[in-house]
Amino acid sequence: MMIKTREELEAKIQKCTAELNSKFDGSDGKRYIMLCGGTGCIASNTMGIMERFEALIAEHGLGDKVGVRKVGCFGMCSQGPFVRIYPEDTLYRLVKVEDVEEIFNSDILNGKIVDRLLYEDPETGKKIAKQDEIPFYKKQKRVALHGCGVINPESLDEALGCGGYQGLLNALKMDPADVVQLILDSGLRGRGGGGFPTGRKWKFAYDQKSDQKYVVCNGDEGDPGAFMDRSVLEDNPLAVIEGMVIAGYAIGASEGYFYVRAEYPTAVMRLRNAIKLAEETGLLGDNILGSGFSFRANVRLGAGAFVCGEETALLNSIQGQRGMPRPRPPFPAVKGLWDKPTIVNNVETLATVPYILREGLDKFIQYGTEKSKGTKVFALGGKVKNVGLVEIPMGTTLRELIYDIGGGIPNGKKFKAIQTGGPSGGCLTEEYLDEPIDFDNLVAKGSMMGSGGAIVMDEDNCMVDVAKFYMEFICDESCGKCTPCRIGTKRMLEILTKITEGKATMKDLDTLEELGKACKSNSLCALGQTSANPIISTITHFKDEYIAHIVDKKCPAKVCKSLIKYTIDPDKCRKCSLCAKHCPVGAITGEVKKTPFEIDSAKCIKCGSCIAYCKSGAITKE
Amino acid sequence: MAHLQESAVRKISEICDRYKNERTPLIMILSDIQNEYGYIPLEVQEIVSAKTGISVAEIYGVVTFYSFFSLKPNGKYVIGCCLGTACYVKGAQQIIDKFSEMLGIKPGETTDDGMFTIDALRCIGACASAPAVTINGKIYAHMSVDRVAGIIDEYRKLGGAE
Numbered sequence A: 001m002m003i004k005t006r007e008e009l010e011a012k013i014q015k016c017t018a019e020l021n022s023k024f025d026g027s028d029g030k031r032y033i034m035l036c037g038g039t040g041c042i043a044s045n046t047m048g049i050m051e052r053f054e055a056l057i058a059e060h061g062l063g064d065k066v067g068v069r070k071v072g073c074f075g076m077c078s079q080g081p082f083v084r085i086y087p088e089d090t091l092y093r094l095v096k097v098e099d100v101e102e103i104f105n106s107d108i109l110n111g112k113i114v115d116r117l118l119y120e121d122p123e124t125g126k127k128i129a130k131q132d133e134i135p136f137y138k139k140q141k142r143v144a145l146h147g148c149g150v151i152n153p154e155s156l157d158e159a160l161g162c163g164g165y166q167g168l169l170n171a172l173k174m175d176p177a178d179v180v181q182l183i184l185d186s187g188l189r190g191r192g193g194g195g196f197p198t199g200r201k202w203k204f205a206y207d208q209k210s211d212q213k214y215v216v217c218n219g220d221e222g223d224p225g226a227f228m229d230r231s232v233l234e235d236n237p238l239a240v241i242e243g244m245v246i247a248g249y250a251i252g253a254s255e256g257y258f259y260v261r262a263e264y265p266t267a268v269m270r271l272r273n274a275i276k277l278a279e280e281t282g283l284l285g286d287n288i289l290g291s292g293f294s295f296r297a298n299v300r301l302g303a304g305a306f307v308c309g310e311e312t313a314l315l316n317s318i319q320g321q322r323g324m325p326r327p328r329p330p331f332p333a334v335k336g337l338w339d340k341p342t343i344v345n346n347v348e349t350l351a352t353v354p355y356i357l358r359e360g361l362d363k364f365i366q367y368g369t370e371k372s373k374g375t376k377v378f379a380l381g382g383k384v385k386n387v388g389l390v391e392i393p394m395g396t397t398l399r400e401l402i403y404d405i406g407g408g409i410p411n412g413k414k415f416k417a418i419q420t421g422g423p424s425g426g427c428l429t430e431e432y433l434d435e436p437i438d439f440d441n442l443v444a445k446g447s448m449m450g451s452g453g454a455i456v457m458d459e460d461n462c463m464v465d466v467a468k469f470y471m472e473f474i475c476d477e478s479c480g481k482c483t484p485c486r487i488g489t490k491r492m493l494e495i496l497t498k499i500t501e502g503k504a505t506m507k508d509l510d511t512l513e514e515l516g517k518a519c520k521s522n523s524l525c526a527l528g529q530t531s532a533n534p535i536i537s538t539i540t541h542f543k544d545e546y547i548a549h550i551v552d553k554k555c556p557a558k559v560c561k562s563l564i565k566y567t568i569d570p571d572k573c574r575k576c577s578l579c580a581k582h583c584p585v586g587a588i589t590g591e592v593k594k595t596p597f598e599i600d601s602a603k604c605i606k607c608g609s610c611i612a613y614c615k616s617g618a619i620t621k622e
Numbered sequence B: 001m002a003h004l005q006e007s008a009v010r011k012i013s014e015i016c017d018r019y020k021n022e023r024t025p026l027i028m029i030l031s032d033i034q035n036e037y038g039y040i041p042l043e044v045q046e047i048v049s050a051k052t053g054i055s056v057a058e059i060y061g062v063v064t065f066y067s068f069f070s071l072k073p074n075g076k077y078v079i080g081c082c083l084g085t086a087c088y089v090k091g092a093q094q095i096i097d098k099f100s101e102m103l104g105i106k107p108g109e110t111t112d113d114g115m116f117t118i119d120a121l122r123c124i125g126a127c128a129s130a131p132a133v134t135i136n137g138k139i140y141a142h143m144s145v146d147r148v149a150g151i152i153d154e155y156r157k158l159g160g161a162e
Helices: A006-025 A039-043 A046-059 A097-110 A156-161 A166-172 A176-186 A198-207 A228-235 A237-251 A265-280 A311-318 A347-359 A361-365 A398-405 A439-444 A463-477 A483-500 A506-522 A533-541 A543-550 A578-582 A609-613 B006-018 B026-037 B042-052 B056-065 B092-103 B145-158
Strands: A031-036 A066-071 A083-086 A090-092 A214-219 A255-260 A296-301 A342-346 A375-382 A388-393 A415-420 A426-429 A453-458 A566-568 A588-591 A595-599 A619-621 B077-082 B116-121 B133-135 B138-140
Touching: A006 A083, A006 A156, A006 A166, A031 A046, A039 A046, A046 A066, A046 A097, A083 A097, A090 A097, A156 A237, A156 A265, A166 A237, A166 A347, A176 A198, A176 A237, A176 A347, A176 A361, A198 A237, A198 A342, A214 A237, A214 A311, A214 A347, A228 A237, A228 A265, A228 A347, A228 A375, A237 A255, A237 A265, A237 A296, A237 A342, A237 A347, A255 A265, A255 A311, A265 A296, A296 B026, A311 A342, A342 A347, A347 A361, A347 A375, A375 A398, A388 A398, A398 A415, A415 A463, A426 A533, A463 A483, A463 A533, A463 A543, A483 A506, A483 A543, A506 A533, A506 A543, A533 A543, A566 A595, A566 A609, A578 A588, A578 A609, A609 A619, A609 B145, B006 B026, B006 B042, B026 B042, B026 B056, B042 B056, B077 B092, B092 B116, B092 B145, B133 B145
Parallel strands: A031 A066, A214 A255, A214 A342, A255 A296, A375 A453, B077 B116
Antiparallel strands: A031 A083, A083 A090, A375 A388, A415 A426, A415 A453, A566 A619, A588 A595, B077 B133, B133 B138
């Protein structure tokens, strides 16, 4: 059904809000079983759980008393799959299909909570029944993720019931120049990593006179280990579309393009579905809500090139070309897509825009620091107990992120570093844990905000190896257009490889720093300019590790293959031959039940198979 | 173009026609062809060139630039080893090395019998399952080196390449 005027939309929003609320507070007389439909939970069989619940409801003829809803990601992926029961708001975690019957019989039929499936606070051992009381969620604030994990991402009504399109309603009542001014005043900065003030981008494009302008949404989330944008697109795509329409209204654009990674099929499907829903109701298209403003949205897919996250490379990719960056100026705001004025905003940035329009400036700027307003979404991963998606106010400290929200380091290991900013970023160590997270402070301390990847490392990670990992990535993804990046990254990778193989000299370390500086000052785009950041920050904080590799020919974390040796302790060896059977190169010899087994170092390829199979813990790396 | 079947030529033309009203649709066309056939050999690029008026040189440039496009067909089972940072710090390199060693191919290559391709992936977003491996879409969570042989056997038993 078409929504033709602002009044019609307001009425519809009221109705949808009441409907959605009734699914949480029980006012429609039903109970609801809400399931997390995020990638992590789906991989652990959410669909099987859902089918089992539906079968039990049908069996008991409770279709009009109990409903099942699958929504977006709950965020705390390491505890999934989740089942949440309303109106009581009970959260069950690590649920298996076999547990469904017990939840149904105990909770749904008899109102009795199944204690064993509740989250247990690892500190106190206390069972926690409500999501909001779990430490992981306590320090979070959902702005960009508003609605994610709450609504069905394929339903327009649920999006409208959860604050959707109130931002656009408010924007259409304002003059476009005032919308630009509001975003300027909000201090919103680009969430894709660079942190450029969004309002300034909008102002540049607003000031251009042109028959056609474009809004482009950058959903080419390439940082390995980061999935913030994917979650927003999967869990609340209409919020991103709404943000794009508001941006179009503000700068005077009538067309927008979403550029999304092809590796995110679910996000693309939900986004396309949401565009269709918005078109069918007139929230996209001609004369939106009778305002005289028209806007269309298109989807273009990436094809697997990290550099396309760079805005000018992205524009070339939409234009059907190799995704290589353009020299700037001219900036996209002047000469962008098909040479027309264009703003390129990240998914999370656009998802934040409706919040500012809906809730108002004061509510948004109450979060954050002086120069970084609002919140930031992080994909917290690596060696941390609570792996997942978190949104925190800017200014939260790294310690709060890693320990209060992340739950600290698993297996009693020692924290070593947190890496933010992906291949363009850097590592921060223990001494920086009390630093607040904001754009400028992280840069000042030698790292960067980045798009939101936050990887925690422990004592078992070799920092030279981590630097090499990122350089391999950059070297592979360098588009080859400019010489410093194309050749510089290759040379840096060669030196890092030499170091991890114990073949480098201290002079190589100086060359590495020199190459890093050359790339930084001479590369065409940020990919090359920041390519040495992981090296520079690991040399700064972990110089002793580099020296151990170069001078002592040792890898302290026992990661670099060329510098480690596997041995079998003859006293512990049970002479079972399992290790020898699984050695792919026949490097292990011995006689079953007679002589302890031995590894021939000359043949050993250090694959680790023997350790994985040894049941008596007789094999060690040194 | 000689060994392309007529039906394939028709299908490729139809894919090109799908995007007649789009501006600069080359990557959309190539993505659809890649999804349909699993690779985009030179003969196919020539048809796209004839249909769109874009030179073969430019199309070849685009095909070889993006990792999603391939000039050669993939194996029946594509073993995607996630090498995102979260997986990497939890030992993903050892997992992909083990697959490489057992199958005798490097990442990006396909076994001679056309059964397996090893693909190094950049973050599939299953960070809570790290290290993760996907085989034709099925996710293997918390992978370890000792499970590799069993998984390869499992697919060998499922059947050979067509």
